[in-house]
Amino acid sequence: MEAEEQIRRVVHGLAHWSSLREHGFELSLEGSAGQRRWIFGSCPCQVTIRAEDLLEGIQNLQSEPAFLSEWAFFLLGSDSVDFAGLDESPRDEALRDIVWRLGFDEPLESMREQMAIARRDEG
Numbered sequence: 806m807e808a809e810e811q812i813r814r815v816v817h818g819l820a821h822w823s824s825l826r827e828h829g830f831e832l833s834l835e836g837s838a839g840q841r842r843w844i845f846g847s848c849p850c851q852v853t854i855r856a857e858d859l860l861e862g863i864q865n866l867q868s869e870p871a872f873l874s875e876w877a878f879f880l881l882g883s884d885s886v887d888f889a890g891l892d893e894s895p896r897d898e899a900l901r902d903i904v905w906r907l908g909f910d911e912p913l914e915s916m917r918e919q920m921a922i923a924r925r926d927e928g
Contacts (some may be wrong), residue, residue: 812852812885821872822879830885833855854880855890859900860923867913877907899923 808828824844859880863908866873880886881904891897899922913920 808850809852812850813858815876816852816854816858816862816880816886818876819863822875822883825885838889851885853890855888856897856900856923857886858890859904863903863907863913863920865920873913874907877904878909880904881908896923896925 808825808830811820811825811828815825837927862876862880863873866876873906888901891901903913903916903919903923907913
């Protein structure tokens with residue numbers, strides 16, 4: 806599997822971020838919730854993500870709050886994930902806000918309004 810494909814699997818919530826190590830990524834997560842920091846080494850590639858990618862990841866991980874928070878923190882801190890595929894629409898803005906808040910350990914349940922906006926235009 807190519808590194809780009811594995812990054813997409815991580816974004817979609819189908820693989821843990823640590824699975825990227827087998828593709829030459831050198832990264833680790835230090836600290837506990839609320840005090841995390843990424844230690845990045847080499848990131849050999851980058852993928853551009855869209856709203857659908859984020860929605861799929863959130864939906865696949867919503868039953869695992871700790872992993873969902875790490876997932877969002879990884880997306881926010883990784884040089885391998887490019888948010889340029891998102892636009893200024895209310896849906897994409899809501900998804901950016903959700904990922905930001907998840908990355909700082911806010912529970913998904915507190916974002917019902919943003920999730921409703923994100924899902925309203927789904928499909």
